Amino acid sequence: xxxxxxxxxxxxxxxxxxxxxxxxxxxxxxxxxxxxxxxxxxxxxxxxxxxxxxxxxxxxxxxxxxxxxxxxxxxxxxxxxxxxxxxxxxxxxxxxxxxxxxxxxxxxxxxxxxxxxxxxxxxxxxxxxxxxxxxxxxxxxxxxxxxxxxxxxxxxxxxxxxxxxxxxxxxxxxxxxxxxxxxxxxxxxxxx
Ligand code: SF4
Numbered sequence: 012x013x014x015x016x017x018x019x020x021x022x023x024x025x026x027x028x029x030x031x032x033x034x035x036x037x038x039x040x041x042x043x044x045x046x047x048x049x050x051x052x053x054x055x056x057x058x059x060x061x062x063x064x065x066x067x068x069x070x071x072x073x074x075x076x077x078x079x080x081x082x083x084x085x086x087x088x089x090x091x092x093x094x095x096x097x098x099x100x101x102x103x104x105x106x107x108x109x110x111x112x113x114x115x116x117x118x119x120x121x122x123x124x125x126x127x128x129x130x131x132x133x134x135x136x137x138x139x140x141x142x143x144x145x146x147x148x149x150x151x152x153x154x155x156x157x158x159x160x161x162x163x164x165x166x167x168x169x170x171x172x173x174x175x176x177x178x179x180x181x182x183x184x185x186x187x188x189x190x191x192x193x194x195x196x197x198x199x200x201x202x203x
Contacts (some may be wrong), residue, residue: 013077014040016111017070017103018060029059042082045074071105076101083116091119114166120157123166124148127173136175136194150188 014034018027033056034040039048053067060066080086086094094117098109107114113119124147132138138147155161176187184190 012116013073013112014045014070016108016115017073018057020062020066020067020103020108022061026059030057033057033059039154040072044076046078063140065103069101072099073104092120094108094119095121106148110148115160115161117140118159120159120162122148122151122155122162123153125166125170125173127177128166128169129179130179131169131172131189134182135189135192 015024015027015031018030031040034045037052037056039045039053039056045053050067050071053071056062056064057066057070075085077083086097088106089097091113095109095113098104098107098112101120104112109181110123113121114123124144129138129142129147132147132150133140133142136148142150151162151165170203172187173188176183176189184193184195
């Protein structure tokens with residue numbers, strides 16, 4: 012899951028699955044194997060996920076750091092805040108990747124923000140158009156119980172809405188399950 016979270020940057024999960032299948036087929040789907048794997052070998056296997064030169068370096072750096080830190084059993088001992096800082100200190104791991112790893116692999120209550128979530132929130136004016144990652148995360152965190160299962164499901168549902176209805180151009184509002192929460196021009200006029 013952690014490997015997938017890094018590989019999914021700037022690509023689709025379908026492409027990540029191909030890269031993961033290659034790693035599995037070559038017995039490289041573990042941090043201990045990746046940490047000693049030659050970069051060229053890694054690049055060949057993760058090629059379907061795109062940006063494979065950059066990702067292979069980052070993946071290897073993560074694998075080395077992970078094994079040096081004692082693996083998941085040692086990292087699990089860290090507080091959520093320290094664990095987040097640990098991942099964010101690694102090259103190529105930003106807030107979305109770090110929070111995805113903490114939520115899905117470590118079951119920590121961190122709400123993951125992605126482009127779909129930001130778009131939906133901004134279109135509904137739940138967040139200002141200038142809102143950044145932290146502001147969006149705070150918006151959800153302060154209104155929901157700190158429950159990793161809930162955050163997981165909630166985020167997955169937002170992703171589905173984003174993929175199926177809230178497209179960057181021509182959103183399918185009329186068919187969208189969140190249409191009743193939309194502030195359209197008619198509603199605004201009614202409120203004035
Ligand atoms: S109703 Fe659905 S498609 Fe329309 S803006 Fe809201 S989330 Fe996007």
